[in-house]
Amino acid sequence: MIRTADKHAKIIEAAIKVFSRKGFFNARIADIGKEAQVADGTIYLYFNNKYDILISLFEEEIGKIILEVKLLLDSEAGDDPRQMLRVFALHHLRMMDDRRELAEVLQMELRQSNKFMREYRLTKFSEYLDIISGIVKQGQRQGIFREDVLPGVFKRAFFGALDETSRLWVLSPDHSYSIEETADQITNIFINGIIVTDQQ
Amino acid sequence: MIRTADKHAKIIEAAIKVFSRKGFFNARIADIGKEAQVADGTIYLYFNNKYDILISLFEEEIGKIILEVKLLLDSEAGDDPRQMLRVFALHHLRMMDDRRELAEVLQMELRQSNKFMREYRLTKFSEYLDIISGIVKQGQRQGIFREDVLPGVFKRAFFGALDETSRLWVLSPDHSYSIEETADQITNIFINGIIVTDQQ
Amino acid sequence: MIRTADKHAKIIEAAIKVFSRKGFFNARIADIGKEAQVADGTIYLYFNNKYDILISLFEEEIGKIILEVKLLLDSEAGDDPRQMLRVFALHHLRMMDDRRELAEVLQMELRQSNKFMREYRLTKFSEYLDIISGIVKQGQRQGIFREDVLPGVFKRAFFGALDETSRLWVLSPDHSYSIEETADQITNIFINGIIVTDQQ
């Protein structure tokens, strides 16, 4: 039914707003209900419990981001892994800037969840990080990136750099530097850091 | 009094253990009391409330880390900003590996706190990050690092990379790569990323 | 309509199963709906509320039992009040054994209901007990039972003895004694207890 899909989405949207405002633990189910304009009990028709809302939110929203970034990589990065990293970084920072509330939730709650809801396994998040290591591996096959770079370390370092940087805007929304500038800065550092140079 | 100092420290230590095990919100004051072998009420002789324990923990422990890393930079890095970044990275990862429980607390709770306890201002954390930007600035003055690198962006990117990487061990303590190897990987990426090269 | 009667009966049957399994208070309307294969809302077309299901169940099922036992008394007990008590006891215990689920509901819920749903007056239950006192009175008129026996006390004592005894099977369905044996034991005690003897 259309109703059903509607309400599920409305609740997730409301939860993003409320969690971003108060944090997961300080948010009350009643807050989400009010924001989504449904009764408290209705939430439990779509989610098992409060944790389940957070987990669903993570998986669904990160799922959307993955689709977006993959589309963008296909259409705008060609086959150049340097360009791909640039596209990934720019998309990540833009998304974090456009969807401020979602960004806050991801930054604040994802880590806790990783630990306390281990049963759920944040599979989508892993998938997101694996896009980065995939790019690195491709670049290594193409002889563009150094062979000694560990993709599994790089993906975390690159994501960590982007994530920590974007917190700047989430916390203080008046950028001193533009998103594009920052994305360039970071991507340049990482590309220069792993590119094969003549003298080496 | 020495006793007093004793108990304050005992409570902080206990809080680190309990918060790392359960997270701040799931931890009960009673848990900390039991772990520290003091009565619940005693905790309120040393801290204003539950939040205050977390904030004090942050400031004091990060304060210690700052002292350690500054000492190390003085004694082992000479005047070379590349070496300084290497020392910083290695110290950070070692510390996160040695003090696993503290590492978990910092990684899980620092972000939430940044937002919800704004009044407290995590001044020590800022100070810690500023060590990185200080190194970059020095390197730029020495003509070793590129002028166009923004120290304020770099410090966050570098810290983010280290932080995200170290989560690997916190979550799955059986490293596949050694700490030294990883510290080298990351430092190399960042140094290569910002170093002044001949052709430029 | 036959359909209607059908559904009313289906719901009562389902309620017996569910109440016996979980008890009245722990049973959910949804459980009954699922068991009866009707929607939750449908139940409210046939009953005013949850209590009403229980009360209807009592009155209807006890009504059936009364009809059965009266038929049996007519056909098998002749005019002998001793035989009548025997028939009553045997029928009661057999019924409790055959309809285990109904037995559980009666034993567990009848007492609570007596108190909290006073408005409803368990008239059928009173009628059932009055069969016993009727037998006693007849026996007294016939000079078989002692005049000083109070039928109003006897009916409760006799019913209580049967009821409490039958709980043995409801709780632990593997009898050590047969139903007939037990019915005889109890009836003998009560008949011997009130019969007019030569020496008295």
Place this chain on the structure above:
Amino acid sequence: MIRTADKHAKIIEAAIKVFSRKGFFNARIADIGKEAQVADGTIYLYFNNKYDILISLFEEEIGKIILEVKLLLDSEAGDDPRQMLRVFALHHLRMMDDRRELAEVLQMELRQSNKFMREYRLTKFSEYLDIISGIVKQGQRQGIFREDVLPGVFKRAFFGALDETSRLWVLSPDHSYSIEETADQITNIFINGIIVTDQQ
């Protein structure tokens, strides 16, 4: 500490009142707290949960009753099992009459509990019933009661008769017959029912 014992007892007393008034399921913890003049949370310092209050209540109160009746049997019944049954019946009915609220709770809730809190095993209740079968066995050894009477059936029948009868007063406190009269009636029936007579 005396305080502790005090509060535990106060809560049990309050629970008896509240449960007798509203029944276990309709009673709210807040009701008990108010009645006992303690905060809701305090109740959870002395009991694990709502069920635990009921179970504790059962075990403790039945424990007291057992002590009383055993004392009475020792002091007033001599060695005559007929007299012992009489004493038991009289004590039971008197107690049910004197402690009306406790009586209601026992009559209304004991059966449900038997089923739903099986884990707890109502050991004290079993012990209480075993006093009856003990008397019967003694009477059989003395040649006063018939050998073919099954003590395990008798104990339930006798208790059931007393229990069901006493509900008369609990529900409608204005007796038409005195307690002594009723106790005599029932005991006579049961004694006559199982006594060895000359002709047998």
Place this chain on the structure above:
DNA sequence: GATGAATGAGTCTTCATTCAT
């Protein structure tokens, strides 16, 4: 200073009941 019993506000979750379809 130290204790820990007591407090009671706060919240997730359940579920009987309703009503638009």
Place this chain on the structure above:
DNA sequence: GATGAATGAAGACTCATTCAT
């Protein structure tokens, strides 16, 4: 008549904090 999605009141239980000892 039948449905079942939606409602929202209700209540068991937790736990940070206090304060008399």
